Amino acid sequence: MDLFDSNAAERANLPRNMIENSMFEEEPDVVDLAKDSSAFSAFPTLDPDEVAYEPRSSRLLVRGLGENDMDDDEEDCESSARLLGMSFMNRSSSHRSNSSPYIRQSPPRTCSRPSARTMVVCVLVLVIVASLTMVLYFLPGCIFTRDGCPKANKTAPLEPVYPNSTNGELFPWAELRLPRSIRPLSYELTLTPNLDNMTFTGIAVIEMSVSHNTKRIVLHAANLNITKATFKLGDGGAQDVTVLEYKPRQQIAVKFSEELKTGQHCVLTFDYSANLSHTYDGFYNSSYTDKDGNKRVLAATQFEPLSARKAFPCFDEPSFKATFLIRINRKPTYMTLSNMPQAKTTPLRNGLVQDEFEKTNVNMSTYLVAFVVANFTSVSSTASGTKVSVYAVPEKKEQTDFALAAASKLLQFYNEFFEIKYPLKKLDLVAIPDFLAGAMENWGLVTFRETTLLLDNSSSSLEKQVVASVIAHELAHQWFGNLVTMSWWNDLWLNEGFATYMEYMSLQEIMPDLDTGNLFLSMRFRAMDKDALNSSHPVSAEVNTPEQVEEMFDSVSYEKGASILLMLNASLPKEQEFKKGIIQYLKTFSGLNTETNDLWNSLTQVSSQSQNISEMMSTWASQKGFPLVTMSRKGDKVILSQEPFLLTSDSTTKGSRLWNIPITYVNDSCSLASECRQMFTLKSKTENLKVPESVQWLKLNYKNTGFYIVDYGNDGWNALTDALSNNSTILTPEDRASLIHNIFALSRMGRVPFEQVLSLLNAMSNETGTAPVKEALLQLNRINRLLDKRQESGLVARMKTYILNHFGSLMKNQSWEEEQSLSKQELRSSLVFTACILNEESCIDKAKSLFKQYKDSNFTMKIPGDLQQAVFTVAAQSEDDWKTLLTLYTTTSNDAEKRKILKGLASTQDPRRIVWILKASLNGAIIQTQELPLIINTVCNGFIGHLFAWDFIQINWDRLIEKFPVGSFAIQTIIKSTTSQFSTQAHFDQVQAFFSNLKQRGSQMRSVQEALETIRLNKRWMESNLQALGKWL
């Protein structure tokens, strides 16, 4: 999947088990009793692969058992457990009235006139009775039975608590993950969507094999109304069965009185109906307005990660691969698409037509199944024997050419690169009018947002870069993800890190003019910014809840994943080694599921170096964060040391993490060509390196291919600053950008004074490289926005002057004509946008005049694509032009332009309009709800907007999580946008109070931790730099 608006944020897991575990400390006897599995033959018997249970189950198990058949021994234990569950008062009274033989009560015969001796004896007797009562109270009842209590067996697995199904019967499974005893082999799905009333009916026939003896089949289904279910074992006849449902885990189950035996085959058939989803997942309805103003409806699917179960009952986990045969019944006016080519079309009696697709010739995970019912048209071509087609709504057919050419070229490239041919006969790329993610890699039927697939003739090369990147990402998934799939969502990075890495790698190879290098570099910087927080998580992280599955779709899985692959590739001694390793991996695990170590092992096998890749890479994949490398020098000795780079650093959070760092470096005698690069592996905390004493300066992390930040110490920074002030081209643009990124990060951490940052920027005052200029502007704008949100108007004015003094001449030198070079377009768009945002007069004038010409030409004139954002943003500040833009938004068919118009509209400073646009995008009628994260992000750039947006998400939280799942990328973006510019204690308290009150509705999200950590950081930076900023700027 491509996330598209990649402002991802990553968050730390909350210790959810802590509360549940602490419950047991109060009543250890209950736990011990319940832990003793031999005491209860809880229904049903454990399958061999079902041995790990959480302790939370045991307490409830005791109560739940009353609903099962038990033999006498169990009855005894159960009653004692029940006894222990009762209140002290009840129990002591019951003991008294039963006058148990074990409690001897002294007869009160002489107590009417007691002597002193009798009094003493009575008191003693009473004490003994009281003590005995207490001892008996704490002893379990089974002690008093014939067989006594069974021995506690601490090593036995804990029994689960089985929850109640919706019909009140006990549901035979208590885990989020399905049992491994049944394996699906094939699915036959027949679906009849009704696009008039937005419902569908389905028949799912699932053939399975039994892997371990079991008395149950458990699978997933969500919001499906199952009307009939039958079961067939081997060659036997089909029999009706009762389907139990446990809604909180979206699971259904069938129980059997006789065990199904290992090796048997069986078939479950479900008849069901459901509503088409009104959100962006499952089998959902989408609509658009055609060129005649008519509303057209369609239905499409988005199953990753957990939504196939909303379209058909299934074993909805990536490791349950199976084949699929799909039929869709439709009205003759629609067409349908699915993963496989259409096999036949048959008219049905009810006026509908049935499209049957070929059975998949590959086993695939449920999240990759897809179908579309719509009215699309297509263009096709053939690439290495595969039919490639691009589908879109009819009026956008002309916008499909670039995508078709790019997809064909990329398919050929990957076929050759991976040395494994794409296994399906066809590959469809479909632009869906209402689609939340950037794109989804469904095998053979890749779905996209219109913006990420369609381009018209006038599109700029920056827009081509977006489309080509998304296609390259999705096609890489056909191998990484579809052919070889992660076993579970904890290793999502194996899909997404790889697809992200291949996206840049492939385009640099086959479309070098798209110049994706700068994009990849800044993506790595952003990944570091996120991973520097304590709330980050390891690339390969534990995932136990649906929200945690959603949260894995973040910049750590995608961008850090891609970054560590780049680092590994760059550190291998021979050029082709990395490629050989991944081919080996794909071939070894073709059609199967893998874990992170499988990849490292494949790479180690082909590696020529003595170093174990697994050993090196596990320090990067299994630990969160990344290292800060500190360099100091004494003559010819360079001392390198490492520590975790943590923005909120304190000794408790740092721990003793070490990385196996492939350090690269260049020096003043040779610093540009790749041959200048030298390598050194830093494995321990501190190591020394020898360099000739004549070396004036060292630059570590050549071209920033490593995932670490470097602090050169005072002397080192000064040496680099001096060298750059004489000649900035002594380093590659990537290295210059890397210095800028690193020094800002160190200042944010509190490690170097901001003064040092400014002296580096001053030394680079003649900088014109795209990557370094863009990085400097991004960092300065970030600080400027923080100052603005604190209403530090004096400092905001100084910062504006600083930026304009520093980059003013470069800004003024930009032409406003069409520009061919993509790198220059990137530079210009960044400079011009900053100038206009800062209200620089000549920029505003030029933007206004360009918009006027555009209007006067009745919108036929072409504004250069890279300048559009600045022009629309300036135009949107005027009352009339805002309205013009809104009309243009509703009429234009160019989606890239449409999005820039929308960002322009959302940048208004008019409070009424801010409120309107937020509401309109939540409502979805004029502005698609898929754009809400983008709108909130843009609105938050302005001072008024960021306050409104924060109110807006608090008021509308429930509606937001109805549209976008808790933990999803959209929600991550919304939280980050609305909170990341706060820097006061008051805002920290507000944010903390709001999210902690959400409870199940999002309080445990990692993004909440990240938001709080970011506010603390901003506050700290402001407090230590505000005063000094006035002096330095």
Ligand SMILES: [Zn+2]
């Ligand atoms: Zn992806």
